[in-house]
Amino acid sequence: MVAAFNVMLDNGGTDGSPGSSTNTDPLGPPNMRFKYADDALIDSNDPIPIPAAGTKYSKWKSLFLKCTSAPNTQVDNVKFYTDGGSFGTGITVNVGQQFPTHNSGSTSGYKVATPVDTAILNNYSGITSVADAFTYTSGSPLSGPSITEAGNIINSTNETTNYLILQMEVISTASPGNLTDETLTLQYDEI
Amino acid sequence: MTIFYKSIYNDGTSFTYSEDDKGTNDYKKIDRSKLIAFELYNDTKLLHVLHLDPGQRLICRRRVLKKWGRKHNPNWKEGDPENERMEGFQYVIILYLVGYQEKIKGENRQAITIIHQDGHTELMGKWKDAPYNPVNLIEEEQELLNA
Numbered sequence: 001m002v003a004a005f006n007v008m009l010d011n012g013g014t015d016g017s018p019g020s021s022t023n024t025d026p027l028g029p030p031n032m033r034f035k036y037a038d039d040a041l042i043d044s045n046d047p048i049p050i051p052a053a054g055t056k057y058s059k060w061k062s063l064f065l066k067c068t069s070a071p072n073t074q075v076d077n078v079k080f081y082t083d084g085g086s087f088g089t090g091i092t093v094n095v096g097q098q099f100p101t102h103n104s105g106s107t108s109g110y111k112v113a114t115p116v117d118t119a120i121l122n123n124y125s126g127i128t129s130v131a132d133a134f135t136y137t138s139g140s141p142l143s144g145p146s147i148t149e150a151g152n153i154i155n156s157t158n159e160t161t162n163y164l165i166l167q168m169e170v171i172s173t174a175s176p177g178n179l180t181d182e183t184l185t186l187q188y189d190e191i
Numbered sequence: 192m193t194i195f196y197k198s199i200y201n202d203g204t205s206f207t208y209s210e211d212d213k214g215t216n217d218y219k220k221i222d223r224s225k226l227i228a229f230e231l232y233n234d235t236k237l238l239h240v241l242h243l244d245p246g247q248r249l250i251c252r253r254r255v256l257k258k259w260g261r262k263h264n265p266n267w268k269e270g271d272p273e274n275e276r277m278e279g280f281q282y283v284i285i286l287y288l289v290g291y292q293e294k295i296k297g298e299n300r301q302a303i304t305i306i307h308q309d310g311h312t313e314l315m316g317k318w319k320d321a322p323y324n325p326v327n328l329i330e331e332e333q334e335l336l337n338a
Contacts, residue, residue: 005257069213071213083260141321185258191329
């Protein structure tokens with residue numbers, strides 16, 4: 001069997017020590033849902049309210065790739081990109097441009113998503129800039145999540161990428177039931 | 192399906208390994224100083240042959256795209272619950288990138304063949320947008336061992 005990876009979601013616990021680490025692959029599709037609660041459940045509970053003014057924020061999503069079957073030589077060159085669409089007026093999905101530390105020996109970059117309506121920018125440790133995730137397309141993918149395993153490559157089971165942090169923002173002009181197809185892609189190279 | 196890689200050397204010998212071999216670092220074991228061809232097999236079926244001239248540095252990757260998102264539910268019709276109008280999806284795309292890089296008049300040039308899961312191929316003279324974006328060259332690919 002070739003190398004295999006799960007897309008994992010950490011939530012709960014405390015800073016630096018997530019309470020749960022969930023493989024999102026068997027959850028769906030859909031495999032992830034932005035919501036007002038910090039969990040990995042795919043349900044209709046805890047929707048993000050549309051505010052009369054200001055901004056409402058989903059709990060942030062701390063994602064990473066975890067190797068479940070080792071490659072022949074190595075895995076690297078991880079990219080994140082979208083189809084360039086959007087979830088509609090008043091809805092933004094931000095992605096952190098930095099990748100807090102997660103590897104086979106450490107979850108030190110983890111920040112628990114307990115505060116209500118808190119942006120990842122400057123609140124998720126190590127995230128000093130964000131961008132609309134849908135600005136990352138096949139023509140300009142986000143280089144990351146990065147890898148802080150030995151040699152900055154993944155070559156053994158249980159090795160991981162760093163965290164990729166996503167969060168949905170909702171403002172008053174949002175409306176329920178928008179109808180656009182959307183695709184997120186995580187890409188990597190294996191030797 | 193398992194992909195096998197066969198390195199053909201200029202002394203008549205060869206070196207074969209499988210993408211399923213784990214942690215054996217076979218790609219780095221290829222003797223690039225005498226490499227004249229590189230073959231890909233889908234189990235026993237020959238998929239592709241790359242012929243290499245002196246100065247051409249082998250590049251080979253298995254590129255994996257994990258995609259997820261949501262799309263229109265083709266079975267949804269007016270009157271159905273609104274929350275069933277869209278449906279989630281996830282799938283994986285595998286591409287094999289095989290080619291070489293060489294330096295011509297001081298410039299790096301590439302020729303990369305993309306092999307898709309259905310067997311069709313594309314040939315590129317330079318890197319393009321994802322998923323045809325550049326690889327991170329490893330040390331063995333950067334050296335002109337067979338010049």
